[in-house]
Amino acid sequence: MLYFSRWKTTFIWLAVLLGVLFALPNLLTEQQRASLPSFMPKQPMTLGLDLQGGSYVLLEVDRASLINDRLQSLREDVQVSLRSANVGFTNLRENNGAIQFALRDPAQAQAARTALQGLTSPISSGLLAGGSVTETDLTEPQSGTYRLALTNAGIDYRLSTAVSQSIEVVRRRVDELGTTEPVIQRQGLDRIMVQVPGLQDPARLKSLLNQTARLTFRLVDVNNSAEAVASGAQPLPAGDELLETTDTKPHPILVQRQVMISGENLTDAQAGFEQQTNQPVVNIRFDARGAQRFGQVTQENVGRPFAIVLDNKVLSAPNIREPILGGQAQISGNFTVQSANDLAVLLRAGALPATLDIIEERTVGPGLGADSIAAGKAAGIIGGALVVVFMFVAYGFLGVIANIALLVNVILLVALLSALGSTLTLPGIAGIVLTMGMAVDSNVLIYERLLEERRNGRSVVQSIDAGFHKALGTIMDANVTSLIAAVVLFFLGSGPVRGFAITLALGIFTTVFTALTLTRWMVSYWLRHSRPKEVPKGWVSFVPHGTRIRFMSIRRWAFAITIGLSLASIGSLFVGGLNFGIDFTGGTVLELRAKNGTADVGAIRQDLSGIVEGDVQVQQFGAASDVLVRFGVQPQDAQTPQASVNAVRSALANDYDFQRVEVVGPTVSGELAWAAVFGVGAALLAISIYVWLRFEWQFAIGALLATAHDVAMTIGFLVVSQLEFNLSSIAAILTIVGYSLNDTVVVFDRIRENLRKYKKMPISDIIDLSLNETLSRTLLTAVSLVLALVALYAFGGDVIRVFVAPMLAGVLVGVYSSIFIAAPVLIYFKLRPETIRGGDKSDALEPKSVGGSTPSTSGKA
Template identity: 85%
Template sequence: MLYFSRWKTVLIWLAVVAGILFAMPNLLTQSQRDSLPGFLPDRPMTLGLDLQGGSYVLLEVDRASLVNDRLQSLRDDVQLSLRNANVGFANLAERDGGVVFTLRDPTQGAAARTALQNLTSPVSTSLLAGGAVTETELAEPEPGNFRLTLTEAGINYRLSTAVAQSIEVVRRRVDELGTTEPVIQRQGLDRIMVQVPGLQDPARLKALLNQTARLTFRLVDVNNSPEAVKAGQQPVPAGSELLETNDTPPVPVLVQRQVMISGENLTDAQAGFDQQNNQPVVNIRFDARGAQRFGEVTQQNVGRPFAIVLDDKVLSAPNIREPILGGQAQISGNFTVQSANDLSVLLRAGALPATLDIIEERTVGPGLGADSISAGQNAGIIGGVFVIAFMFIAYGFLGIIANIALLVNVIILVALLSVLGSTLTLPGIAGIVLTMGMAVDSNVLIYERLLEERRNGRSVVQSIDAGFHKALGTIMDANVTTLIAAVILFFLGSGPVRGFAVTLALGIFTTIFTALTLTRWMVAFWVKKRRPKEVPKGWVSFVPHGTNIRFMAIRKWAFAITIGLSIASIGSLFVGGLNFGIDFTGGTVLEVKSKAPQADVAKIREDLSPIIEGDVQVQEFGSTQDVLIRYAVQEQDLQAPQTSVNAVRASLQNDYTFERVEVVGPTVSGELAWAAIFGVGASLLAIAAYVWVRFEWQFAIGALLATAHDVAMTMGFLVVSQLEFNLTSIAALLTIVGYSLNDTVVVFDRIRENLRKYKKMPISEIIDRSLNETLSRTMLTAVTLVLALVALYGFGGDVIRVFVAPMLAGVLVGVYSSIFIAAPVLIYFKLRPETIRGGDPKDAMEADKKARIGNTPRAGQA
């Protein structure tokens, strides 16, 4: 284990040098990165929205509006097809989600079916896959009465197509904002995720994304009174439609349904100013076909008003004074400079094929992002100092080697995040600090084993070699269990939770490399150069050698206490209940900062009471200038998403800046809740399955019960503390699952080893021996993790504190469960030494011999 060939040494240090080079751009400014030679890496980590500010928006195609548009189109297609086939019909209408009509002559049924055959034929869904879907079904409930309905498969096909088309339109709109590296991805059948880092004006982004931007030019119906139609004094004339202007108050306008020219014929749109009155306008230019059509319409209708309609709102309806033949026109309509610019952006990007609703929004202001970076950096530095000092005190010179490996571990981890283009979030910083704590665990396992082998009489070189060799399996088992939790967290999580999972998973791989390769090389190099006579030791022994605590003697009391506390924790979920965040309840959270020296909480409540239905929570958050506003899902938002947020913005924007906005609709919150439950359950089962394969079924049951206990107790802590339970809390729970299993697997590994050694020893004594032998490692690892987490809790900021607090409780509970739950279960399920195979025969013979003559070594010895 201590021999390294020259090529292995070269590869190890090449990996270290590469890590330094790829991590270095994160310490440089943008100008310094630009000046680097072309052969050097210059790509830093991508910062998440919570670190640099920006907006995350989840859009969903409005299914109802898409179906309604499709029915209108189907109605027009039916009308055209029947007329072309000379089939007489009457009562053509949209009714109950379908299109119905009656034949004037029932004997023309066959002709009608033939005429409509093209509407009911299967439509190819993919050129490559060769699939087809039937969009429309034709039925004849009674002779002469026909009904066409949209199929579920057809609607889903249209939804999928609308999303594919909308992604390109959304991308063009976002690119017009001039932002860098926006992320626009499809999610599921009918959703689009838009993430725009560094955006200074999230309200403008939402305004651009929330408009369909379907531009049409239609003639105004001058033969009927729009006021009379609006008042209900006369019906809407056939072929016309009642719309309203954008004025305040809106003015009704009757326009013809027939679209003369559509926005599809536009080639350009630019904001400008009217030469006569200097008001902001939008200048548009048509393609050849549009220019020809626009010239024909204006030539034939001189003197008539011509309505310019955007998303069923009349922007303006000027009279056609003369034919416009040049293919250029001007749109006016009480624009501001900003609104004229935004309209030109929308028109250049094109119209969305369907209405997109914002069902989830998370916005962080750049100032809050900068504060988060500072808090995360401080927490990481302080946590690192705590861990490094602790390792030096505990292991002396070996601690210095472990600290060098830890520093390289963090460097390589940052390099991997930079190379892979992973997004670093605030929970991701927590993942780095947690990786520091868990990386130390691997060195602790090696060093404790090394010292143990030396106490058993082996030489220095033999002890070091055996320490690395015997710790290898334990390190791999412990890290694989954490990796399982990280993988499940990645696939079931979203946003920042995924960032934490990626960081944790990469940290596991870098930890294995630095602990089992780099640390081993440095120790081997030291041994070769210095020829030590003794293994270095630290200044403080946290668990004295020879400790012999009879843990199993009090297992019944421990079980009774455990059962009582677990029942109380589970019961508290029904009595007190968790303080669910909006991730699971839906609703809105806004963090605002007063422009004055102190926020007026009472006035905010007063201003928002007529706007928001139900209870509005308004409380100071951090400084006296910061206020947190929370309210439940609003009825007005169900009808028109973002209505309440826009109203709150309008009410407070003069006196407050919006630092953070989170809006989660009821649909998304329900999905997140089920995903969280499934994630925790799946991780428990997956890890239990791994333990079963690596050990015996009794070990798997013990691991499962211990981990379930840790989850239950942590949930009880969250109930008592009333900390907000949100997506990051799920990440914390799954991290606790990984850590608890890490600790339990280390104990199980030693129990299995001792079961192979001491075939005749009672199982309770074997467990006590194993627990005492691993107690030093358990305590050292727990202390390093607690030090890292305390740094995060104290210096990581308010947002990350909610994430770290349950993890702190979980670490302490995890130590307890590994000793008093997981291990005693092996007794209750009657695990026997003879069921364990393998091990070193010489060790087993020697141990049995000692046991028979009554000279069994004290706990803490091998």
């Protein structure tokens, strides 16, 4: 175990060197990175929105509007198809989500079916899908009456197609904003995720994404009165549509439904100024087909008003004074320079095939992002320093080696995050600090085993070799359980939670490398060159050697206390309840900063009383200038998404800067709640299966009960503390699951080893012996983790405290459950030594003495 060939040594230090090179760009400025040689890595870690500011928007295709648009198109197709086949029909209308009509002559039934065959035939769903979809279904509910309805498969196909087309339109629109590295991805069947780092004007982004930008040119009906139709004094003429203008005081206008020219024929759109009035306008240019059609329409309708319609709003309706034959036109209206530019952007990017609703929004201002970076750096440095000092005090020179390995571990982790282009979020910084604490665990396992072997009479070389050898399996088991939790987090989480999962997973790989390879190489090098006569020891012994605490003698009391506390925690859910964040309830959270330096909570509450329905929470948050505003889902948002947020912005924008905006719709919140429950359950199940396969079923039940207890206790802590329960809380709970099982597996590993050694010793004595042998490691690891988490809690900022506080409680609860829940379960389920599998076969050949004494064989299970 301690011999390293030359090629292994080269590989180890080459990996370290590459890690330094890939991590280096994170310490350099942009100009310094640009001046690096071409062969050197230049890509730093990508900072998440919570660290550099920006906007995250989740868009959903409006299913109802898409179906409505498709039905209108289908109605026109039915009309054209039947007329082309000379089939007489009447009463063609939309009825309960379908197109219905009646034949004038029932004898034309077959001719009608033949004419509509093109609409009911299966259509290809794409090369990759490799199938076909029947989009419409023709039925005859009664003789002579036919009904053409959209199928569910056809609607899903249209939704999927609309998302694919919308992604490209959204990408072109976002690119026009001039932002760097936007992330635009499909999510599920009907959603698009848009993430724009560093965006200074999120309201403008929402405005661009929230418009369909369907531009049409239609003739105005001058023979009927729009005011009379709007007041109800006159019915709406056939073939007409009543729209409103975009003026400050909108007025009605009657336009023909027939589209003369559409925005599909545009080739360019640029903002400019009208030469005579100097007012902002948008100059547009048509393609050849559009220019020809535009010239023909204007030539045939000289003297008539021509409405320019954008998303069912009339921008302007000028009179056609003369034919426009050059393929160029001008759109005028009540434009500002900004609105003219935005309209030009929308027209150049093209129209969306369907309406996109914003169902989730998370915006962080650049100032708040800078504060988060500063807080994360401070927490990381202080947490790292505490762990380094602790390891030196606990292990002396071996602690110095562990600290070097820890530094390399962090460098390799940052290098991997940079090389993979992963996004570092605030929970990601927590993952790095947590990795620092958990990385210590591997070295503690090795060092404690090493010292134990030395106390048992082995030589220095034998002790070191046996320490690494026997700790190998335990380290792998402990880290695999954490990896399973990280994988579940990644696949079931979203946004920052995924960032934490990636950091945690990568940290596990770097920890295994540094502990089992780099640390072993450094110890081997020291051993060869120094030839020590004794294993170095620390300055303080936290658990005296020879400790023999009879844990199992109080197991019944411990179980009674555990059951009582667990029932109390579960009961507290129905009495006090969790303080659910908007991730699970839906609603809006705004973090405001007063421009004059002092926030007026009472004035904010009064300003919002007439805008927001229901309870509005306004509270001081951090400094005197910072305020947190929270309110539930608003009815007005159902008709117009984001209406409440836009109204609040208008009311408070003059006096406050919006540092953070989070809006979660009821649909998303319900999905997140189910995903959270499923995530915790899936993590527990996956890790239990691993423990079962690695050990025995009794061990799996013990691990499952202990972990369920830790989850219950953590939830009880959240109920009592009334900390906000959000997605970060789920990440914290799943991290506790991983840590608790990490601790439990270490204890199980020693129990399995001692069961193979002492086949006649009662199971309760074996458990006591194993718990005492691993007690030092358990406490040292817990203390190092607590030090890292305390640094995060104290210096990581207000947002991350919600994430760290339950983890602090969970670490302490996890130590308790490993001793008083997981281990005693093996007694109650009558674990038999002869059924034990796995472990090191050489364990059975160890001498039947520990510390120079023969273990007692008395006692009852």
